[in-house]
Amino acid sequence: MRKIRVWAAGIALGCLSFPPSNSGMAAESASDHVTVAWMPHGIPHITAKDFRGLGFGTGYAYARYNACLLLDTVITVNGERSRYFGADGEATPGFQTVSNLDSDMFFRGYFDPNALESDYRKHHAQAWQLISGYAAGVNSFLGSANAADQMASCKGKPWVHPVTPRDIMMVIAQKSVLTSGSAFAGAFASASPPDAPPRASDRSAAPEPADKHVGSVGSNAYAFGSDVTQAHTGILVGNPHFPWNGPNRFFELRQTIPGQIDVRGAALGGFPLVNIGYNNDVAWSHTVSTGQRFTIFRLALVPGHPDQYLVDGKAETMDRRSVTVPVLTSAGAVVPQTRTVFWTRFGAVVVAKGRGLQWDDKQAFALGDSERNNTRLIDQWLRIGTATSSSDLLAGLKEVHGLPWVNTVAADRSGTILMADESIVPAVTVSPENHCILRGAAGGGPLVMDGSHSACDWTTAPPLSTDLMPAVLRKDYVFNSNDPAWAFNKNGRMANVPPIVGMMGKPLRPRSRMSILAVEDRLKADHHSALTPDDAASVVLDDRNYAATLVQPALAALCHGAEQRTIDQDGACDALKKWDSRDTPQSEGAVLFREFWQKARNIPDLWSVAFTPNDLADTPGTLAVSNPSVRQALLDALGAATQKLQSLHFPLSVPLAAVQYRETPRGKVAVPGGREFEGTLNIAGFGALGVDGYGHADIVGTSYLQVVSWEKGLPEARAILTYGQSGETNLPEYDDQTELYARSQLLRQPFDQPAISTEHLQVPSY
Structure with missing residues (x-):
């Protein structure tokens, strides 16, 4: 296990500058x-x-x-x-x-x-x-x-x-x-x-437009209660994965109105309140929820009139709205450009042929968006920031009901913990019996609904009741890693989670499985009742690669017993023997495994043990190496990964630090962590591997990492903002925390931290 160091804030500050x-x-x-x-x-x-x-x-x-x-x-x-x-x-x-x-x-x-x-x-x-x-x-x-x-x-x-x-x-x-x-x-x-x-x-x-952050934007959050912590108080670990550049960077701060609010943590850029943080009594974090925020409505068009659609047999005309945008031309002039956009009773008309949303003479599609007119966001985080306990925080989520697209995980000073998805979703019952749903009822993508019946229009009704949203208060532990909220620890299950919030009984993503494994291993090491804040931090920061825990034993046997291996396959087998199964900057073999697993994970019939809801962490599992086609496909993937690294002139045991880094004015800073498909908790989302390493123009991953506990009755955080407070490269705050993060060093941040x-x-x- 990597040693996690906590620095006392206030040292090595000579490079910092502040306005007069x-x-x-x-x-x-x-x-x-x-x-x-x-x-x-x-x-x-x-x-x-x-x-x-x-x-x-x-x-x-x-x-x-x-x-x-x-x-x-x-x-x-x-x-x-x-x-x-x-x-x-x-x-x-x-x-x-x-x-x-x-x-x-x-x-x-x-x-x-x-x-x-x-x-x-x-x-x-x-x-x-x-x-x-x-x-x-x-x-x-x-x-x-x-x-x-x-x-x-x-x-x-x-x-x-x-x-x-x-x-x-x-x-x-x-x-x-x-x-x-x-x-x-x-x-x-x-x-x-x-x-x-x-x-x-x-x-x-x-x-479809490229989602630069696909598989990277998300989060982990863990709350440990009085039954498992050394101090018998709560411990909260927040690990959001968000872009390191652009408007959704976090910014650390503390905000106080004496007698009304006193909260510390981080806010997304441009947001006037702390989004993830803690006050004197409770700490919380958020993870991106699986709930559907929108549905698509299929419109049956009036023959010969592509801007008219039928609802309950009666024609309705789309609302045409002119939108004018000033455009800079190549000659340096600014000229207006006008388009017409189209609206229906359900929402805006959209055309995306790649998604099957095509406007022809028979049909069109409209977007129903539950978040478009949400003005309760600030009220919601104000209520969260003034909560006095986990149960009070839950009450506040239900009272305001303003969270847009996130779950909430919380812990309080008494050791009560919370896992809840109280976000806004449409009040749509997803089942085969709901004849309004044309596609997506089985969890296979966004819901497409029948727009020819007014009874199918949810857009003018209140969102799904908070009484139907999943929430649980406990004393042991809860977590979420962007899977549906129905599974919140190794054995904990919520019943009757509405499908529009998240489909139950499905396999968990690798990162969720790693969360269960990491927490359970940590609790066993601490005998289930002695967890410390540093122990909690190690859940995220030890950078174990979950895919390796599943694959390496069978892969080693395959390497040992395979006949007629190629030179490339032999080289890969030798390199992977030395890998520590982690994604630390020093790990040798992590790059090779990543390139191998990116291909191998999609091999048909890869697993010999099927998924079972009673074994979330380990199923599906066990490589089906006895299957000749699987065995050969695995060897082919090893050879292809080897050839890729060789073509880029990287040794097979290249340290992760040599290819995964952030460019800063002070040089390259290695970034720990792995990819979503590897099941590494400390996400490091980069571009594809090239001659200069992984593309680092748009990094996504661990952003504001906080571990909050209570010591001597006061909250204290161990935290890091991985990219620093500033987006300006000429300021020391641009990268001063990145170098600490590269060494898994969290800053100790007492609630009443002295000012400089x-x-x-x-x-x-x-």
Whole structure:
């Protein structure tokens, strides 16, 4: 097992720099001030008297390190990428890449900002105060004397300008549809009737846009209760896997309004509250849920009228909406480009021929999105941040019901733990008896529903009741690694989980199986009742490769007994004998195994032991090496992996550090971890292997890793933000935590961590 070291924060800080204090404002009363106490590694503690002030300090602090990133995101959500970067450049409205023009059409045509703002102002006053304060805080930083030095990547760019509350509102709206509407950005933007002339940028017939982060975006979360911990309190491990670049980077902070909220953790960029973190009484994390946030509606068209569809036998006409986007031409002029997008009672019309969603003279398809108008996100995380226990946190999830697409795992100071999926899903009963469902009832993809009957329209009804959502409170342990919530530990099962939340009784993904194995091994080593925070951290950070635990014994026997092996196969067998079955920077053989397993895992009839729900961790399993075709396919995969490494001039025992790293101004920093298909808990999602190693332009994986416990009655975290607080390469906070992460070093972060610099900010009047 790798030794996991915890550094005391506050050392080796000579390279850190902070903006000057604005304390000379005696003309204003103290109540008009927000204090930002800067802790090591650029982590701010914002203290304010009200929510607008808290938003102000949070926006200021985030912009201090990420103003260019935020302003770039604002350009995206306002549909202005084509104005500044041209129509053909790439944009990432969610996790998929589309053209700038399609992204702009999506954001300008899919959302209704007027309706969103009206709802915030009327029904979510504290949330709007946070949003408006956040915008003011960002602008305060943009106007500060040292802003230009902190914004090297966008200095002098024409799109650098103050933001509005509506800008921040739209950044939050983008986050609400990351696993629903944004996945159809191109399908929405390119949808046109079959009789319309083809668009120059129509990509509906092309292959689906590449999801750069497929198999990487997700999370692990573990909660250990009083029955298994040494101190008989709760321990929470949060291990979200998210992009290291772009608008969904996390940012560490602490937020305090005395007497109202006091929370520490990390927030997604542009979000005004902690998303994953802890307060004095409870700690929590989130994992991406398997619940379906949307359905597709098949529309039966009126013959001869491709913009009319039948509902209960009556024709309804699609709503045509013109969307205009300013586009920068190659000549440097900005010209308007207009498209018509189409809406139905169910939602937006989408065309994606690669997904079987084609608009012809008989049918069309509309997207019903449960997250498009979700304005409860901030209220929900405000309620989470003020929870007093795991059970109170669960009550808050049910009261607000505003989580968009995540599960919740929590632990409290008394040792009660929680696993719950209380996210928003449509109120759709998935079963063969539901005749509204045309496709997908067996868990084979998104639900396609019959749009010819009004009884099938769930879009105007409330979401699935929280009483039907899966949740459990316990004292031993729970976990989630992005499989359905029905299985929450080795033997724990939830009954009657609605299929739209997650299909029960299916094999778990390798990472979930590794979670069970790692936790059970750790508990056995600690005799089930002496788990410490360092033990809990080791569950994630020992970098064991689950596929290796299943494959290596049979693979060794195959290598030993195979006749007529090729030289390539012999070389692979010899190299894999030396591998430690982990994905650490020092591991020799990890690269070879990864390239082998990427091919071998898809061999037909690979396993000789079938899946059984009573053995989640080990089934399916045991390589079917007695099957001649499987045996030969495995040897072929070994030979192919060998040839690939040789063609790239890598030795078969190349250390993982030589090919899996982050490029930083200070050089290459090795990144530990493996891939989803390997079952490594510490995910490191990179591009394909090339002559320079694994593509590192878009890293996805372990991001904000926190281990929270209670010591002497106070919460304390061991945490790391793997990529650092800043997106600016000229700032030390860009990569100061990456080098620690490469060595599995977590920072000790007491709740009341001393500050090393303090600013007093003046909040503008209302």
